[in-house]
Amino acid sequence: MNCAEFQEVLPEVFEGDRTAEQESHLQSCSVCSSLVAELDLIANEARQLQEVAEPNPRVWASIEIALRQEGIIHEPQMRPTLLPAVPRRWSMNWLAPVAAAAVIAAGVVVYQRGSAPPSSTPAGPAVAQVVPNKLPITPLSVNDEDRQLLDALASRSPAAQKQYASNLQNVNAYIRDAEESAQADPNDEEAQQIVMDAYEQRAAVYEMALDRSMP
């Protein structure tokens, strides 16, 4: 058996029994044995991807709204909705300026909270530069800034204030989790992106709360 013949039957070889001829070729051919070993490695490492990503908090908000609208969630009193109802596909247009502002704000917030001296920042990807190695962990509860927003909201829409407070707590918790991941591995670009996304979420909640607090 030569390499071409062996590689022709590779899909079957992976799935189960190998013939003596295939086994013999595998033992004697370094090209085919390293190929099999690497494909095995890829198959084994793929499980890493099973549970890697965190959905945007708005996914749950949209699900909850839909469940309430369909009467699947039963509650004696309707709570005010946190986010605008967008049944299937979120319209992202309104998010564009918010996202841009949020990214800038996130950078500023993260930079201000960082304790590392700026001169020690190594050259590297832009996102990596934004997140210093030592970030303080954001507290779970709402902070003074949040409180001001909630007070403003309370005067205009008291019913919504409690819901927004709860949601800001959730977003802050999400930010804290994201920052912990980024701290655990400062070179993990994905974790740093999640931190940015988390701040984006917070900015979006602010935007909506401000809309409701305006006359």
Next chain:
Amino acid sequence: MTDARQLQGDKLSEAQAIERAKLGDAEAFQFLYGLHRRRVYSLCLRMTANTAEAEDLTQEAFLQLFRKIATFRGESAFSTWLHRMAVNVVLMQLRKKSLPVVPLDETQENEEEAPKKELGAQDPMLSGSIDRLRLQRAVDALPPGYRRIFVLHDVEGYEHNEIAAMVGCSIGNSKSQLHKARMKLRESLKTSRAEKAAKPY
């Protein structure tokens, strides 16, 4: 997902949450969402390689689940039920987008997409582990047909006979597509490794 954590702290089991969700309890729905959101979203993201689509599909999968939760009798694991539903939602969506999932028997590969055969040449080996981010990017870059089978088999752990039934292809084709997907991934991982090594810093 603070509320879900609190419920977990109160020792609410998944079974209890299911029963409460059947009665329309909002916290129970949120608890169940919290338990499974990452797995479902990751599945959708890997299958579509598109964040916005993955979010929509996650939303749709959970909505379908919650609409039908009253019919859940516990014959199978709740997670199995949910993940099968999520896979069906994704596959249905991909069919709507007219991306040909079937027939794989007649899949025409262009030369750029098909993985290269490797006869008699030995190039630099992948080391004993693969960086998650590089693997993720390589999977996202796979042609959609390969990606679907790879995610279902190697990431989600479905067997070829299950994939064949879900996707509507033969078992042989599922095996063949999986092999081509792995070969393609091997190529891109080696390329990205070589590019990384060539960087001056």
